[in-house]
Amino acid sequence: MAKSGNLSINSENIFPIIKKWLYSDHDIFYRELISNGCDAVTKLKKLDMMGEYTLPEGYKARIDVVVNPEKKTLTFTDNGLGMTADEVEEYINQIAFSGAADFIEKYKDKSNADQIIGHFGLGFYSAFMVADEVHIDTLSYREGAKAVHWECDGGTEYTMEEGDRTEVGTSITLFLNEDCLEFCNEYKAREVVKKYCSFMPTEIYLSKANTTETQIIKEDEKLEDDEVLEVIEPEKKEEKKEEKADAEDTEAETGEEEEEKEPEPVKLKIKKRPELVNETTPLWTKHTNDCTREEYLEFYRKVFHDYKEPLFWIHLNMDYPFNLKGILYFPKINMEYESIEGTIKLYNNQVFIADNIKEVIPEFLMLLKGVIDCPDLPLNVSRSALQNDGFVKKISEYISKKVADKLSGMCKTEKEEYDKYWDDISPFIKFGCLKDDKFCERMNDYILFKNLDGKYMTLPECLEVKPMGDETKAEDGEKNAADTGEEKDTSGSAIDENGEKVEAEVVSDEDDTEEQDREEKKEKIIYYVTDEQQQGQYIRMFRDNGMDAVILTHNIDQPFIQQLESKNEGVKFQRIDADVTDALKSETSEDVEKELEEEAKALGEIMKKVLGNDKLTVKVEKLKDEKISSMITLSEESRRMQDMMKMYSMPGMDMGGFGSEGETLILNANHPLVQYVNEHQEGENVDMICQQLYDLAKIQHAPLAPEAMTKFVARSNDIMMLLAK
Numbered sequence: 001m002a003k004s005g006n007l008s009i010n011s012e013n014i015f016p017i018i019k020k021w022l023y024s025d026h027d028i029f030y031r032e033l034i035s036n037g038c039d040a041v042t043k044l045k046k047l048d049m050m051g052e053y054t055l056p057e058g059y060k061a062r063i064d065v066v067v068n069p070e071k072k073t074l075t076f077t078d079n080g081l082g083m084t085a086d087e088v089e090e091y092i093n094q095i096a097f098s099g100a101a102d103f104i105e106k107y108k109d110k111s112n113a114d115q116i117i118g119h120f121g122l123g124f125y126s127a128f129m130v131a132d133e134v135h136i137d138t139l140s141y142r143e144g145a146k147a148v149h150w151e152c153d154g155g156t157e158y159t160m161e162e163g164d165r166t167e168v169g170t171s172i173t174l175f176l177n178e179d180c181l182e183f184c185n186e187y188k189a190r191e192v193v194k195k196y197c198s199f200m201p202t203e204i205y206l207s208k209a210n211t212t213e214t215q216i217i218k219e220d221e222k223l224e225d226d227e228v229l230e231v232i233e234p235e236k237k238e239e240k241k242e243e244k245a246d247a248e249d250t251e252a253e254t255g256e257e258e259e260e261k262e263p264e265p266v267k268l269k270i271k272k273r274p275e276l277v278n279e280t281t282p283l284w285t286k287h288t289n290d291c292t293r294e295e296y297l298e299f300y301r302k303v304f305h306d307y308k309e310p311l312f313w314i315h316l317n318m319d320y321p322f323n324l325k326g327i328l329y330f331p332k333i334n335m336e337y338e339s340i341e342g343t344i345k346l347y348n349n350q351v352f353i354a355d356n357i358k359e360v361i362p363e364f365l366m367l368l369k370g371v372i373d374c375p376d377l378p379l380n381v382s383r384s385a386l387q388n389d390g391f392v393k394k395i396s397e398y399i400s401k402k403v404a405d406k407l408s409g410m411c412k413t414e415k416e417e418y419d420k421y422w423d424d425i426s427p428f429i430k431f432g433c434l435k436d437d438k439f440c441e442r443m444n445d446y447i448l449f450k451n452l453d454g455k456y457m458t459l460p461e462c463l464e465v466k467p468m469g470d471e472t473k474a475e476d477g478e479k480n481a482a483d484t485g486e487e488k489d490t491s492g493s494a495i496d497e498n499g500e501k502v503e504a505e506v507v508s509d510e511d512d513t514e515e516q517d518r519e520e521k522k523e524k525i526i527y528y529v530t531d532e533q534q535q536g537q538y539i540r541m542f543r544d545n546g547m548d549a550v551i552l553t554h555n556i557d558q559p560f561i562q563q564l565e566s567k568n569e570g571v572k573f574q575r576i577d578a579d580v581t582d583a584l585k586s587e588t589s590e591d592v593e594k595e596l597e598e599e600a601k602a603l604g605e606i607m608k609k610v611l612g613n614d615k616l617t618v619k620v621e622k623l624k625d626e627k628i629s630s631m632i633t634l635s636e637e638s639r640r641m642q643d644m645m646k647m648y649s650m651p652g653m654d655m656g657g658f659g660s661e662g663e664t665l666i667l668n669a670n671h672p673l674v675q676y677v678n679e680h681q682e683g684e685n686v687d688m689i690c691q692q693l694y695d696l697a698k699i700q701h702a703p704l705a706p707e708a709m710t711k712f713v714a715r716s717n718d719i720m721m722l723l724a725k
C-alpha cells in the first residue's frame with residue numbers, strides 16, 4: 001500500500017506559518033498530541049461499550065511519552081482505537097490539514113495580541129512547531145486492519161506505507177528540530193506534561209528511552225512490565241551490626257528504618273519505571289458528597305503549591321443549561337506581606353487551557369485559587385470574541401452567583417465561622433462589589449462591619465441600631481439629657497439631611513407615625529474609623545456617649561463605601577471626625593445657640609489673627625466632655641476629595657492647598673481654656689493658648705507637619721517652664 005502524495009492544502013507552505021503563529025506557547029503540542037491519544041482511548045472504550053469491539057483482557061488505557069535525548073526524538077504512544085490507511089488519509093492528510101489551513105486563513109491577519117485561546121482545531125499539526133519530521137505508526141482496532149506508517153518532513157509531501165506496529169493504537173514520533181531540543185529533556189517534558197495534562201482522563205506515563213536509572217522495590221511490589229536488574233537479599237544481622245556506622249548503606253538510601261524486629265524483605269533493583277504524571281479523576285469531577293475535607297486540602301496543596309490551608313471552598317457543579325464543574329478556594333491572605341493574587345485554572349474536559357482567562361472568569365474571582373472545567377466553552381475563537389460571547393457571560397455570571405450564594409449562606413447559617421473569615425475574605429468581597437454590580441446587590445446584606453468592640457455586624461444590623469440619643473426627643477432647655485445619664489445611641493441619625501442638628505424637633509405622641517416616616521426618609525449615618533490610634537480621642541468621645549462606629553482601615557474601603565452609598569439610598573458613611581454629632585454636644589436652648597454663635601465669631605477672629613490663617617473656620621460648641629478643649633472636624637466630602645487628590649497626586653506635587661479645605665476648628669465652650677481666651681481676648685498667654693489649642697486639635701486628627709511639630713514641642717516646653725516658675 002506504499003503511497004506518497006501531496007497534502008491537500010491551499011497554502012504553498014503552511015508550516016512556517018504554523019510555527020510563527022504558535023510561537024508564543026509552542027509547548028502546547030504536548031497537550032494536543034496527548035489529548036488526541038486520550039480521545040483515541042475514549043473512542044475505543046466507547047466501541048467496546050457499544051459491542052463493536054472487545055477490549056483485550058486486562059486492558060489498561062495509557063499514554064506513554066518517551067523522551068530520547070540521544071536520538072532527539074519524542075514519542076507519544078496510546079492504546080486507543082488507531083487508524084486505518086484510509087483514516088490516516090482522511091483525518092491526517094486531508095481534514096486535519098484543511099482545518100489547519102482554515103485556521104491560518106482565518107487568523108493570519110490578526111495581531112498576535114489577540115491570541116487564540118487554545119489553538120484547538122490545529123491538533124496534530126502543532127507537532128511541526130517543534131519537529132522537522134513526524135512519523136505516525138498506527139494500527140486500527142478494525143478486524144484485519146493493517147499497520148500504517150506515515151512520514152512527513154515538514155514540507156507539503158508525505159509518504160505512507162504499511163507499518164510494523166502490532167498492537168492496536170498509535171505512536172507519533174517527533175524528530176525535534178535543533179531549536180527545540182529542550183523538549184526531549186526529561187525535566188522539561190515533565191514540567192510541560194504536568195502543566196497541560198495533570199488531570200487528563202487517561203493515565204500518562206513519562207520515561208526516558210534507554211535509561212540507566214534504577215529504582216529499588218520490595219519483591220512483592222513487582223509489576224509485570226518491570227525489568228529486574230538485581231535481586232537484593234536482606235543483610236544478615238551480624239553484618240548489619242558491623243556496618244552500622246556506615247550510614248550510606250542501601251537501606252538508609254531508601255529511607256528504611258533500621259528496626260530489626262521484622263525480617264527484612266527481599267528487594268529488587270529494577271529499571272526505573274515510567275512515571276505516572278497525571279490524575280485521571282480529579283476532585284472536581286466527583287460529587288461534593290464523595291469528597292472529604294482532607295481531599296480538598298490535598299488537592300489545593302498539590303495544584304497551587306500553597307501550604308497554608310485555604311479558608312473554605314466552593315464546589316461548582318452544573319449540568320444545565322451548560323456543563324461546568326470546578327472548585328474555588330478562598331486562600332488565607334496575609335495582608336501585610338503578600339499581594340493578593342490568585343490563580344483560576346481553566347480546563348476543557350480535563351484538558352488544561354490556561355490560567356486566569358479574564359474573559360470567562362469574573363475579574364474579582366482571580367483573587368481566589370481554583371479550577372474550572374467547562375467542556376462547552378467555545379475555545380477555538382479569539383479572546384476578544386470570547387469576551388462578547390453571551391454564553392461566556394452566562395458562565396461568568398453563574399460563577400459569581402454561586403460565590404455570592406455560598407457567602408450569604410454562610411453568613412446566615414454559620415455566622416460565627418463567617419465572622420472568623422471576614423478579615424481575610426473582605427478585600428475580595430469588597431473588590432467583587434466594586435467590580436460586579438450584581439454581586440454587590442447579592443452581597444449587600446452580608447457584608448460585615450467590625451464595630452468598636454470588635455463585633456461583626458451586617459449592614460442591616462448597623463442601620464438597625466437604635467439611636468441612643470434618640471433625636472426624636474423633644475427639645476427641653478431645662479432637661480439636659482446629659483444630666484439624666486441616660487444616653488442612647490445616636491448613630492442612626494444624629495444629623496438631618498442638611499447636616500443640621502435635629503434636637504429642635506418637637507415630637508408628641510400623635511406625631512409618632514409621621515415622625516417614623518420622616519425618620520425613614522432621613523439619612524442613616526454609619527460612622528467609621530480609619531485609624532484607631534489617631535482617631536482615639538474621637539473614639540473615646542463616641543464611646544462615652546454610647547455611640548458606635550465601624551472600623552474601615554483598608555485602602556479599598558473608601559471606594560467601597562461609596563459603592564454602598566450608591567446602592568443603598570439614604571445610607572451615608574461618615575468618618576468619626578467629620579463633624580461633631582449632636583450626641584456629643586450638651587443640649588442647648590435657642591438663646592444659648594445664639595450666644596455660642598457670637599462667641600464663635602469673636603473667638604474665630606482671635607484664632608485667625610494668632611494663627612495667621614484667614615481661611616480657618618471656627619465653631620464653638622458646648623461639648624459634653626468637658627475635658628476636651630479643641631478638636632478638628634473635616635467634612636466627609638472634603639476629606640474624601642483630599643484622599644482622592646492624594647491618591648492621584650504625582651510625587652512632589654504640592655498638596656498644601658488642599659490641606660485645610662473643609663476643616664473646622666471646634667472649640668468647647670465648656671472648657672476653661674476656651675473660656676480664658678474668650679474673656680481675655682489678647683495677650684501673650686492668649687496667643688500661646690490659641691496656638692496650642694489648634695495644634696492639639698490637629699494632632700488628634702492627623703499627624704502634624706514636621707515644622708508644626710517642632711513648634712508644638714518648643715511651645716509645650718515653654719508652657720511647662722511657666723509651670724516650673
Ligand SMILES: Nc1ncnc2c1ncn2[C@@H]1O[C@H](COP(=O)(O)OP(=O)(O)OP(=O)(O)O)[C@@H](O)[C@H]1O
Nearest residue numbers: 036037040082091092096120121122123124125170
Ligand atoms: N492518536 C490518535 N489516534 C487515533 N486517531 C487520531 C490520533 N491523532 C489524531 N487522530 C485523528 O486525526 C484527526 C485529526 O486530529 P487533530 O488533532 O488534527 O484534530 P482533532 O483532534 O480533530 O481536533 P483538535 O484540534 O481539537 O485536536 C482526529 O480527529 C482523529 O480522528
